[in-house]
Amino acid sequence: MKSPRTVAIAGLAAFAMVGALAACSAGGASDSGKTELRVATFPPGADEAAYTAFAEQEKQFEKEHPDIDIIGVEYEWEGPTFAVQLAGGSLPDVFTVPFTDSKTLLENGQLMDVTDEIDELGYTDKFNPIILDAVKDGDRIYGFPRQAYAMGLHYNRTLFEQAGLDPDTPPTTWDEIREAAKTISEKTGKAGFMEMTQNNTGGWQLTAATAARGGSIQEDNGDGTYTSTIANDATKAHLQYLHDLRWEDNSLGSNFLLDWGTINQEFAAGNIGMYSSGSDVYTALVRDFSLNPDDYGLTVVPVEDGGGTLGGGDIAVVSPTVDDETKAAAVTWIDWYYMQKLLDEDAAVLDAKTLAESDQAVGTPVLPVLDRETYEESLTWIEPYINVPRDQMTPFIEGVWDQTPVGEPKGKTQEIYALLDTVVQAVLTEENADIDALLEQADADAQALLDE
Amino acid sequence: MTLTAKPPAAPPSGGDDVPPAASAPPRRRRGIRSWVRGGGLSTLVFLAPMLIVFTVFSWSPIVQSMIMSLQKTNLLDPPTWVGLDNFVHVLNDPLLGTAVVNTVYFALLALLFGFPLPIFVAVLMSEVRRAKGFYSALAYLPVVVPPVVAVLLWKVFYDASPTGLFNTILGWVGIPPQPWLQSSATAMPSLVLEATWAAAGGAIIIYLAALLSVPPELYDAAEVDGATIWQKVWNVTLPQLRGILFIMLILQVIATAQVFLEPYLFTGGGPNNATVTILLLIYRYAFQNSLGGDYGEATALSVMLAIVLALLSWLYFKLTERWSTS
Numbered sequence: 001m002k003s004p005r006t007v008a009i010a011g012l013a014a015f016a017m018v019g020a021l022a023a024c025s026a027g028g029a030s031d032s033g034k035t036e037l038r039v040a041t042f043p044p045g046a047d048e049a050a051y052t053a054f055a056e057q058e059k060q061f062e063k064e065h066p067d068i069d070i071i072g073v074e075y076e077w078e079g080p081t082f083a084v085q086l087a088g089g090s091l092p093d094v095f096t097v098p099f100t101d102s103k104t105l106l107e108n109g110q111l112m113d114v115t116d117e118i119d120e121l122g123y124t125d126k127f128n129p130i131i132l133d134a135v136k137d138g139d140r141i142y143g144f145p146r147q148a149y150a151m152g153l154h155y156n157r158t159l160f161e162q163a164g165l166d167p168d169t170p171p172t173t174w175d176e177i178r179e180a181a182k183t184i185s186e187k188t189g190k191a192g193f194m195e196m197t198q199n200n201t202g203g204w205q206l207t208a209a210t211a212a213r214g215g216s217i218q219e220d221n222g223d224g225t226y227t228s229t230i231a232n233d234a235t236k237a238h239l240q241y242l243h244d245l246r247w248e249d250n251s252l253g254s255n256f257l258l259d260w261g262t263i264n265q266e267f268a269a270g271n272i273g274m275y276s277s278g279s280d281v282y283t284a285l286v287r288d289f290s291l292n293p294d295d296y297g298l299t300v301v302p303v304e305d306g307g308g309t310l311g312g313g314d315i316a317v318v319s320p321t322v323d324d325e326t327k328a329a330a331v332t333w334i335d336w337y338y339m340q341k342l343l344d345e346d347a348a349v350l351d352a353k354t355l356a357e358s359d360q361a362v363g364t365p366v367l368p369v370l371d372r373e374t375y376e377e378s379l380t381w382i383e384p385y386i387n388v389p390r391d392q393m394t395p396f397i398e399g400v401w402d403q404t405p406v407g408e409p410k411g412k413t414q415e416i417y418a419l420l421d422t423v424v425q426a427v428l429t430e431e432n433a434d435i436d437a438l439l440e441q442a443d444a445d446a447q448a449l450l451d452e
Numbered sequence: 453m454t455l456t457a458k459p460p461a462a463p464p465s466g467g468d469d470v471p472p473a474a475s476a477p478p479r480r481r482r483g484i485r486s487w488v489r490g491g492g493l494s495t496l497v498f499l500a501p502m503l504i505v506f507t508v509f510s511w512s513p514i515v516q517s518m519i520m521s522l523q524k525t526n527l528l529d530p531p532t533w534v535g536l537d538n539f540v541h542v543l544n545d546p547l548l549g550t551a552v553v554n555t556v557y558f559a560l561l562a563l564l565f566g567f568p569l570p571i572f573v574a575v576l577m578s579e580v581r582r583a584k585g586f587y588s589a590l591a592y593l594p595v596v597v598p599p600v601v602a603v604l605l606w607k608v609f610y611d612a613s614p615t616g617l618f619n620t621i622l623g624w625v626g627i628p629p630q631p632w633l634q635s636s637a638t639a640m641p642s643l644v645l646e647a648t649w650a651a652a653g654g655a656i657i658i659y660l661a662a663l664l665s666v667p668p669e670l671y672d673a674a675e676v677d678g679a680t681i682w683q684k685v686w687n688v689t690l691p692q693l694r695g696i697l698f699i700m701l702i703l704q705v706i707a708t709a710q711v712f713l714e715p716y717l718f719t720g721g722g723p724n725n726a727t728v729t730i731l732l733l734i735y736r737y738a739f740q741n742s743l744g745g746d747y748g749e750a751t752a753l754s755v756m757l758a759i760v761l762a763l764l765s766w767l768y769f770k771l772t773e774r775w776s777t778s
Contacts, residue, residue: 081739087527108526198720200740254612256634257722320528418740422725429635429723445546 035068035329039337040075040095043288050287053358060350061336068329077101077314086110086319093322094330096314099134100204100413102143105317106135111142112318117331118144123343126370130407135315146338148313148367150405151208152279152396153177155297159273163187170299170395174213174241177274177302181251184273191253192273193245194266195424198259202424203417204408205276207310209238211406214305217416218409218446226411228446230420231439234305239435243427256428264289276301278312279396282388283361293388298365299395300403308404311367342370345381352382363388365397367405412449419445521751531748538752542737548753550725551733557640558647558729559708566648567704571697573652574659575685588660595653603717606646607633610718633719636726643714643727651707655700659693666692702768706761730757 042050051072058070073092085091097105105111118124118141124132127145135143157167163184171177181192196205207217215234219227246252258266264281266272268289279298285291301309316338318330340347352362363386368375379386390397409416419442426433487493521538525531542548577587594602609617610632619629632642670688679687690697712731715721721728721736730753738750 083527084739109529110526198722254616254629254631254634257719259720414740418736421722425722426724429631 034066035325036071037068037094037326037329037333038071038073038092039330039333040092041072042074043076043284044074046074046288047290049358050360053355053360056354056358057337057351060354061333064336065329065332068332070333083110086321089321091319093319093326094316094333095319096146096316097143098314099131099145099148099312100408102134102315102317103410104414106137106142110320111135112320112322112327112330113140113142114144114318114327114331115139115141117328121331121335121339123339123370126343126374128369128371130405131313131369134313134407135317143315143317144334144339145313145369146316146334146342147280148311148369149278149280150309150311150367150400150403151212151276151301152281152365152400153274153276153299153301154267154281154285155274155299156267156270156272156295157297157392158270158292158295159184159188159190160297163273167297167392170297171274171302172299173302174304178241178245178249178251181245181273182249185249185251185253188273190271190273191255191266192249192251194252194255194258194263194272194275195242195428196258196260196263196275196277197421197424197428198257198262200414200417200421201259201263202422203420206235206238206420206424207409207417208276208301210235211310212301212303212307213237214303214307216406216409217420218411218450220410226409226450228416228443228450230416230443230446231436234307236435236439239423239427239439242424243433243435246428247431252428256425267291270295279400280364280366282364282393286361293392296389296392297395298393300399303403308406309400310408311405312408313367313369342368342374342378345378348378348381349385352385356385356387359387361388362386363390365390365393365400367400372401412446412452415449416446419449517751518755520747521755522748524746524748527747534748538746538748539756542749542753542756545733547725547728547733551728551730554640554725554727555709555711555729555731558644558711559705561641561644562647562708562711563701563704565644566651566708567701569648570652570655571659571690571693574656574663575689577656577660578663588657591656592653594650597650599650599713600717602650603646603714606649607718610642634723636724639719639723639726643711643718646718647708647711647714658696658700662693662696663689698772702765705764705768709757709761 041054054072058072061070062068075092075095077095077097082091082097102111124141128148131145131148132141135141135145153170155167155170160167160170160180163180164187165180165183171180177193184190184192196202210217210232211234213234215229215232217228217230217232217235219229221227242252246256253271255262255266260277263272263275263277264285267275268285268291270292282291282296282298285296286293303309316334318327318334322330336347341351342348355362362382363379366375423438423442426438427435520531522533522535523531524534524538573591577584577591580587597605611617611619612629612631612634613619614623614629616629616632618632622628622630631638633639666689670692671684674684674688710731711729712735715727715729715732716735719727721732734750734753734757737746737753
């Protein structure tokens with residue numbers, strides 16, 4: 001062991017080790033002197049054209065802002081991995097989060113305060129106040145609401161035709177949906193209707209159906225406390241409805257473990273006749289799941305007993321860990337990339353043209369985050385570039401303004417959605433499921449969560 | 453037939469045949485200089501990389517997670533000490549009981565199907581005279597398939613529609629389509645079936661290697677005594693393998709108690725919480741229950757699981773000490 005050669009090798013090994021460890025902690029400072037800004041792009045798996053379009057937009061932005069270097073980062077909002085990405089520093093500097101999660105993120109101090117920047121840009125008062133409320137804590141604002149949606153009923157026009165149904169007159173009541181689902185199942189062998197059940201989406205959709213049937217799963221007491229009202233008639237009616245479709249009609253297919261991604265995949269593959277989800281999902285269906293646009297149809301979810309359509313959306317936010325320089329660059333990007341196309345004709349046209357040239361969806365129906373007039377005016381600006389089949393979405397586009405938008409519950413939203421997943425799964429997988437008992441239990445569990 | 457003879461009793465301490473401790477020559481205390489001169493420094497330098505790697509990547513996270521189990525943290529703000537609150541909260545979670553029962557159920561099913569199967573296959577394969585390598589490769593193949601790919605593959609097999617692969621095969625013999633993953637009753641056995649398929653290859657290779665060490669004269673002697681093939685397996689093979697069997701059993705218990713991949717990827721814990729396991733619950737605490745992540749509660753449950761497994765292993769080795777060869 002004492003030979004100088006041995007000692008030299010050992011020393012070299014230790015030196016290499018320390019060097020490797022030191023290299024692990026080295027940062028990625030920009031060599032060009034520009035501010036590097038890592039921004040969220042698309043979920044992994046998006047088609048190449050999406051990246052082409054983004055590269056073009058990146059070039060346009062960098063031309064206007066030569067001091068900022070945009071780095072696109074693949075990104076998909078996932079509650080489970082968000083906190084770890086944030087703590088581990090792998091989260092982009094600019095990313096989007098759903099409205100439902102913004103309150104929790106605010107409480108956790110995981111969003112950057114951008115009140116002064118939004119004031120300076122001058123559009124604080126232009127936002128729909130109900131939507132802006134999702135990103136406010138007191139009078140401070142923590143993000144830019146950039147897109148909102150209402151719940152829509154997505155249907156497969158081809159399966160409708162194969163089942164002998166008219167795809168231009170989709171169902172308008174829950175009973176008609178049931179009838180259509182039964183016909184599709186019998187005639188085509190595919191699932192006539194399907195509901196998400198996993199990763200909190202079962203709870204999300206049950207809450208949406210409850211709202212559509214005039215109920216609510218939670219009451220806001222206005223003093224920061226909430227009362228669970230899960231065991232209500234509307235929720236019970238919808239669970240009974242799902243139970244009947246599953247066990248009496250056998251029109252829900254055979255897979256009862258679907259979430260947002262997998263139900264989109266199944267729908268795009270032509271295995272589902274109808275399902276309810278956000279009205280803006282068309283872009284993802286075509287871009288990420290290769291849906292044939294000819295198959296697609298969109299209408300409103302039926303509302304009854306004074307119910308409304310559950311709305312949602314997402315906000316563009318800045319990571320709370322960035323320095324002032326990066327924060328300024330981030331706000332510049334958000335304004336350019338997300339907001340100006342809603343406000344300014346030139347920006348809207350440039351954005352639509354760039355997307356259309358790369359075969360990306362332009363004109364997907366959304367709810368305006370600003371006001372309806374501005375939104376409808378923006379549609380006239382980009383009309384030549386609209387490439388989504390809006391005529392196949394007419395029932396939704398015309399019907400949605402007659403429906404009252406309903407916000408998602410605010411207290412422990414995702415945790416309560418997770419509880420309701422189990423209830424929906426139980427109804428779909430156990431013929432003798434006791435709906436009353438399931439709802440009573442979920443109600444008690446939800447209240448315990450709300451009282452924490 | 454007993455499995456093994458009792459080991460000879462240990463001599464009583466301080467007996468006549470043991471020299472008293474005081475009579476041993478006093479050990480010379482070595483100074484730092486002599487330690488360096490004896491090559492201690494270069495030993496340390498050689499050891500350093502490994503020590504650093506273990507400290508940074510293995511021991512430090514263990515200590516950190518133990519500390520974290522007593523804290524509330526969102527990984528951004530400074531953590532606050534909450535004492536044993538995380539443990540109390542986890543123990544009061546109504547889902548914990550379900551997760552424990554499900555995990556034990558998985559472990560028992562895996563033990564029932566997954567433990568004897570590789571032994572059986574290995575014994576069969578050891579009897580094969582030709583193309584042994586080919587059969588070994590075939591048995592080991594599932595282990596080579598990346599676990600996520602395997603699960604995706606089996607998801608196709610488990611398609612609950614009548615046109616699903618397994619259901620089509622069942623249809624040939626007149627059995628109606630099964631819901632596989634889509635029913636609380638069949639979901640867990642379905643996970644066990646895939647897990648057994650995925651892990652059996654590794655165990656088979658280990659048993660095959662162990663079988664090679666069985667002295668052939670034992671079989672010759674058994675044959676001379678007129679033993680049948682099952683008598684040879686029962687009286688020669690299994691007793692010779694018992695050391696490895698004991699180790700493989702406890703390894704399997706530890707592995708099945710930490711099952712995560714299958715329930716996470718196949719069912720997400722559903723339907724109706726039928727496949728929620730302890731590790732899936734830990735994952736949910738950390739990453740799903742709230743966006744801040746209840747890392748404290750997740751680590752508290754992890755610590756409890758680790759303690760239970762350590763106690764179980766200790767108890768197992770104590771109970772099997774008498775029969776074990778190691």
